[in-house]
Amino acid sequence: MKNKIGVYICHCGGNISDYVDVEKVRDAVKDIEGVEISVDTMFACADSSQKQIFNDIKEKQLDGLVVASCSPKLHYPTFSAVAERAGLNKYNYVHANIREQVSWAHSDNKLGATEKAIQAVKAAIAGVKESISLEPIKIKSQKIVAVIGAGVAGMRAAKELADLGVKVYLIEREYFVGGRVAQLDYLCRVQETGKELVTRMYEAIHKHENITLFTGAEIIEKGGSIGNFKIKLKITPRYIKKDCNEDELKKAIEVCPVEVDDDFNFNITKRKAIYKNYPSEYPQKPAIDIKNCTRCGECEKVCSSIDFNQKEEILDLTVGSILTATGFDPYRPKENEFGWGLDNVVTLPQFRRIINMCDDKLIYNGKEIKEIAYIYCVGSRQVDGENKYCSRYCCTATLYTSILTHKKYKNIHAYHFNRGIRTYGKQEVIYDEVSQLGDIFLQSYEYDPATVEKQGDKTIVKVKDILTNNTEIEVEADLVVLVTGMEPRKDNSIGDVLKIPKGRDRFYNEIHMKLRPVETVIDGITIAGACQGPKNILESVNSALSAATKSYSIVNTGELALEPIIASVNEDTCTWCGLCADACPYDAIELINKNGKDIAEINKSVCKGCGMCLPVCESDSIEMSGFTNNIIENMISAYADI
Amino acid sequence: MSSSGKDMPKILVFSTEKISDPAIDMAGLLKLHYPPRVYIISLPCSSAVKPRWILKAFSEGFDGVFIAADGTDCPYGESCTDKTGAIIKQTQDMLKEKGIEPAKLRMAAICSICSEAFVKQMKNFTEYLVNQKTN
Ligand SMILES: Cc1cc2nc3c(=O)[nH]c(=O)nc-3n(C[C@H](O)[C@H](O)[C@H](O)COP(=O)(O)OP(=O)(O)OC[C@H]3O[C@@H](n4cnc5c(N)ncnc54)[C@H](O)[C@@H]3O)c2cc1C
Numbered sequence: 001m002k003n004k005i006g007v008y009i010c011h012c013g014g015n016i017s018d019y020v021d022v023e024k025v026r027d028a029v030k031d032i033e034g035v036e037i038s039v040d041t042m043f044a045c046a047d048s049s050q051k052q053i054f055n056d057i058k059e060k061q062l063d064g065l066v067v068a069s070c071s072p073k074l075h076y077p078t079f080s081a082v083a084e085r086a087g088l089n090k091y092n093y094v095h096a097n098i099r100e101q102v103s104w105a106h107s108d109n110k111l112g113a114t115e116k117a118i119q120a121v122k123a124a125i126a127g128v129k130e131s132i133s134l135e136p137i138k139i140k141s142q143k144i145v146a147v148i149g150a151g152v153a154g155m156r157a158a159k160e161l162a163d164l165g166v167k168v169y170l171i172e173r174e175y176f177v178g179g180r181v182a183q184l185d186y187l188c189r190v191q192e193t194g195k196e197l198v199t200r201m202y203e204a205i206h207k208h209e210n211i212t213l214f215t216g217a218e219i220i221e222k223g224g225s226i227g228n229f230k231i232k233l234k235i236t237p238r239y240i241k242k243d244c245n246e247d248e249l250k251k252a253i254e255v256c257p258v259e260v261d262d263d264f265n266f267n268i269t270k271r272k273a274i275y276k277n278y279p280s281e282y283p284q285k286p287a288i289d290i291k292n293c294t295r296c297g298e299c300e301k302v303c304s305s306i307d308f309n310q311k312e313e314i315l316d317l318t319v320g321s322i323l324t325a326t327g328f329d330p331y332r333p334k335e336n337e338f339g340w341g342l343d344n345v346v347t348l349p350q351f352r353r354i355i356n357m358c359d360d361k362l363i364y365n366g367k368e369i370k371e372i373a374y375i376y377c378v379g380s381r382q383v384d385g386e387n388k389y390c391s392r393y394c395c396t397a398t399l400y401t402s403i404l405t406h407k408k409y410k411n412i413h414a415y416h417f418n419r420g421i422r423t424y425g426k427q428e429v430i431y432d433e434v435s436q437l438g439d440i441f442l443q444s445y446e447y448d449p450a451t452v453e454k455q456g457d458k459t460i461v462k463v464k465d466i467l468t469n470n471t472e473i474e475v476e477a478d479l480v481v482l483v484t485g486m487e488p489r490k491d492n493s494i495g496d497v498l499k500i501p502k503g504r505d506r507f508y509n510e511i512h513m514k515l516r517p518v519e520t521v522i523d524g525i526t527i528a529g530a531c532q533g534p535k536n537i538l539e540s541v542n543s544a545l546s547a548a549t550k551s552y553s554i555v556n557t558g559e560l561a562l563e564p565i566i567a568s569v570n571e572d573t574c575t576w577c578g579l580c581a582d583a584c585p586y587d588a589i590e591l592i593n594k595n596g597k598d599i600a601e602i603n604k605s606v607c608k609g610c611g612m613c614l615p616v617c618e619s620d621s622i623e624m625s626g627f628t629n630n631i632i633e634n635m636i637s638a639y640a641d642i
Numbered sequence: 643m644s645s646s647g648k649d650m651p652k653i654l655v656f657s658t659e660k661i662s663d664p665a666i667d668m669a670g671l672l673k674l675h676y677p678p679r680v681y682i683i684s685l686p687c688s689s690a691v692k693p694r695w696i697l698k699a700f701s702e703g704f705d706g707v708f709i710a711a712d713g714t715d716c717p718y719g720e721s722c723t724d725k726t727g728a729i730i731k732q733t734q735d736m737l738k739e740k741g742i743e744p745a746k747l748r749m750a751a752i753c754s755i756c757s758e759a760f761v762k763q764m765k766n767f768t769e770y771l772v773n774q775k776t777n
Contacts (some may be wrong), residue, residue, distance in 0.1 A: 612721075633698050
């Protein structure tokens, strides 16, 4: 039984102490038998606090440690490391979560929160008293990472992992790689188009022996856990033969009679059921969109490369870690939102495709465009809607789009109806450049935004401009461009398959926004790019490299040190009934005969520490380290003692 | 000033480290409030709960015990739901013998993103236990 326990209670700035009376918690536990010291600290995770815990363990020869702070998902590793550095076995440290499970959960009830925090710390002390020292168990980990999504984030992460010697399955749901960047022509601040960037990355991936690219592929099931995830991959065929004839395929596209809205061009054009989005797209083979194909047979008449016998495939793969980079969807405006539905109102992504398609004259719906009104923050920073966040990329992308139009076409006039321009960091130079070009900036508050209306055949955008003392200004626009923000993908079913938590903004959530920005609470699953929240390419790639490093650290040695939380049998009381062996999902329990007596034996390297054998044992002869009767029942008594 | 609700029922929750803990944490993060007299003990898997722990909780004065079960998400396998269900059934029978209302032991699957479901369960269970106390 531990009797020199150190207890550290964190204020977390004010995250805990704004709702929990931390000093009261400290004093309530300081006289409990076995507690050597009880202290409160502004930030338990700060270097100075870690040093204090370290010194106390050494100088006061503490034999148990309780830290009461945020979720153990965040800082359990931090304080176990402090304990180990100071020579205290980390299994003699118990964590009390008094932030997520107390101060935040009960920020409406300070007295209740304080009482609950006291009980939580008491229970942790009760648990640590009965704790015993343990050594980690090693398991083999697959040196393979599944990267989901071959956008800029996924491709960059795949390349990095592969260069580090890890095998990568790069899984893309579409038939072509590149994600949203493939839809962009010129990118701001680099002398390269989106397509060129994608081509460069595809070539690096294609020739890398460590990367296997799957297109038309989706994960439909996930089992297992960190080190050994079992995934089921569904691959939809392209219905095109491996060795194909390019000229014939071109003809096949020409003769296909089916026309559907073209997603790639954000539905401003049509495409065929057999298609390729642009000539240099990768992989270079077209694909047949089987949902829309009528099987009329016209393509087969002119092309010998079509093969409708190809079947959907299901592959079972095992990987050590999963890196999720499934990106975003542009916001789709609601009917009538800033004139959406009028024939000369488009979104920024659509406008970029229009610019891409118009060479020397900017023409939309048969009309030449000269006067352009950009309306900012559509679907971002919403007052009424759910999207409270700023989409980050859009101010810069819009200003850069304006530069592109001035360079490509003559006599363009642009009006920017904004709510304050956010060209943060180095992107500010673009704002400066656009201002020099003579574009006009009109600004409004969020509760009084610009309006778009038709007056006869004219389209009028009006605003009360706060830069000119609320003067009402009207602009007649040939084209209104709604600067739409980023949203989580409409089909985010992969998040449900992998069980990745989402935040209030509905994007995938990291463990900690600042300290653990690419890990999720599901051990072994990392997130990168715009699936986590709005990001430009630089930010997407930054997070991709960070997630790649994290996933690498899980798989790189081919071995993982797992918690030594395993079951053990009391040989004196066990009389072998076999129920434990039946309950064990891993066949880790066997019958042995010891000194003439039949008893159960646990195979330590196979036991995963689930505890399923515990409740079925009628003689209560099985215990699990860390979760013994003593520990759990002492915690229950401590909680109950109010 | 808010009260700590000393007369409110006490609930012991057996949660699981990988599945329901994240949901309970996220409930806090999203400031989805629930009654504070809900105390949590985390286990690797919900089918590891021993009936004697549940009985201990009642004998120590807890008004209700809630098992936040892994359900089909259990990282240790599909049999978890059935196994946890069997433990609950067995323990409810034991409670009945002791004259404790079996409905004071509840179980529901709480996945890693089921924060709202958890909060709803805690509110409903507290309400049920309050009614039991007053009736
Ligand atoms: C109009 C516009 C202009 C922009 N201009 C710039 C610019 O100039 N500079 C800049 O830095 N940024 C710009 N951006 C931002 C840029 O597009 C993003 O930063 C970038 O696309 C994010 O990359 P990503 O890989 O995270 O996501 P995405 O590009 O969305 O790629 C995600 C990939 O994952 C795939 N996927 C999704 N779900 C699944 C699944 N379940 N299974 C398998 N695969 C899946 C998708 O098909 C896609 O290929 C612009 C954005 C827009 C809309």
